[in-house]
Amino acid sequence: MKFYMPVKLYQEVNCVKNHASEIASLGSRAVLVTGGSSSKKNGSLSDVEGVLDDSGIPFTLFDGVEQNPSTDTVMKIRDQAVDFGADLCIGIGGGSSLDAAKAAALMIKNSDKGIDYLYEKGNPVDTIPVVEVPTTCGTGSEVTAVSVLTNHKTNTKGSIPYKIFPSLGLADPGYLKSLPLSVLRNTAVDALAHLWESLINAHSDTYSNMTAEAGLKAWSLNRDILSGMVRASDRDFSNLMTASVLGGMSIAQVGTTIPHGLSYALTLNAGIPHGQACGYFEAGYLSHADKDLRDKALSLAGFKDLDDWREFYSEVSEQLTVSDEVLSRAVDELQESKMALAPFHCDRKILNEIARDL
Known part of the structure; x- marks a missing residue:
């Protein structure tokens, strides 16, 4: 038997603000990965932005993650993050945003690779650090190594072969109130x-x-x-x-x-x-x-x-x-x-x- 869960997890109200120093310790420039509206409504996005501002960490926002995120979206995040020089990826939202953030962290680190790299087996799991801020109560992606993506080229949905555990999971039950x-x-x-x-x-x-x-x-x-x-x-x-x-x-x-x-x-x-x-x-x-x-x-x-x-x-x-x-x-x-x-x-x-x- 074994049990491997290497994510440092906090579950509490005001979780993001309470652990600002731990977020800041993971990188110097961040890409925020989220969907179009929910993270803005529940306050999670402003909490993360506030912590980064207070810590003097510049960030770029990608807020176009769709339900059932696609490989194409992951590559768009990668391109934006690489252009910005991001060395930290923060996923904010439901499972779609959290899964996209993990895959994007892989491709940011391997910026010389094409989209097919997402499905290559046997490669090292080499990513920039990932922080996950869940705002729904189903995915559990903040404590898993899984990233489920939709591939429109093959019309398939499934996990990529890389096991990408976040460095930090910040689960604030207060974000559920606006659902x-x-x-x-x-x-x-x-x-x-x-x-x-x-x-x-x-x-x-x-x-x-x-x-x-x-x-x-x-x-x-x-x-x-x-x-x-x-x-x-x-x-x-x-x-x-x-x-x-x-x-x-x-x-x-x-x-x-x-x-x-x-x-x-x-x-x-x-x-x-x-x-x-x-x-x-x-x-x-x-x-x-x-x-x-x-x-x-x-x-x-x-x-x-x-x-x-x-x-x-x-x-x-x-x-x-x-x-x-x-x-x-x-x-x-x-x-x-x-x-x-x-x-x-x-x-x-x-x-x-x-x-x-x-």
């Missing part, structure tokens, strides 16, 4: 998928189960928040962030499995948000797991049984339906590496059952 309920739901379901797929995983062990089980317990405290029955308090936002971070720690050890692999086709071909797309396949995945393990996974997350989860998912996904054509494509395009992580026999018949459970 619409739909985004809170989508990202929280993503965190739940990370936790379940870590617990029900061929590579799970005592250490990965430790973080997965703790994360599920934290996640279970927020069911009424996600249902819209209760307004979230500061403690609720903290629990949501904790579940997300622990989900990231868990998949950093064992990886995600079939639901995540199937989800990529829904995101690429039907425009379904990532967490919602992963959640679509969780019932089917759990239904094929060992009964005792399935019951444990459901109970830890606060569900009585699979039907209870199905009912909850239908509610928070607003009765999402997916065409048979897209589901077939998801099965056809599933990566074998995701199938290999399922702790049960899996063939095409079972994949079709998982894909069409709802």
